[in-house]
Amino acid sequence: MRALDPPMALLAEVTHRCPLQCPYCSNPVELDRVAGELDTDSWCRVLDEAAALGVLQVHFSGGEPLVRRDLETLVGHAARAGLYTNLIPSAVLLDQRRLDALATASRRLRSATKRT
Numbered sequence: 001m002r003a004l005d006p007p008m009a010l011l012a013e014v015t016h017r018c019p020l021q022c023p024y025c026s027n028p029v030e031l032d033r034v035a036g037e038l039d040t041d042s043w044c045r046v047l048d049e050a051a052a053l054g055v056l057q058v059h060f061s062g063g064e065p066l067v068r069r070d071l072e073t074l075v076g077h078a079a080r081a082g083l084y085t086n087l088i089p090s091a092v093l094l095d096q097r098r099l100d101a102l103a104t105a106s107r108r109l110r111s112a113t114k115r116t
């Protein structure tokens with residue numbers, strides 16, 4: 001029996017919270033509250049496991065991923081694990097400070113890639 005190839009990407013729905021209420025939203029009707037979300041350490045473990053499995057990229061989504069105060073930490077952790085990262089936000093919560101922090105976190109990927 002032929003082994004399955006690893007998935008190329010991980011869709012990380014880091015939260016179901018969102019400040020918007022788009023009529024076409026595919027978020028679950030029964031939204032997980034913040035207490036039901038994976039914490040930072042658990043997401044970091046998931047990202048490490050995904051990288052070890054052969055996943056190449058991670059899409060941070062939700063809900064609105066920017067409601068997570070640890071999003072920059074998760075992006076940086078993914079980058080250090082060698083994962084290409086992208087963000088799927090509505091961006092209504094994006095300000096210059098967070099944009100700079102996310103850019104800094106994602107640059108770690110380029111630095112890590114150049115070392116390998």
Ligand code: SF4
Pocket residue numbers: 018019020021022024025026027062063064090
């Ligand atoms: S921005 Fe996205 S997650 Fe938020 S309500 Fe609209 S479709 Fe749903």
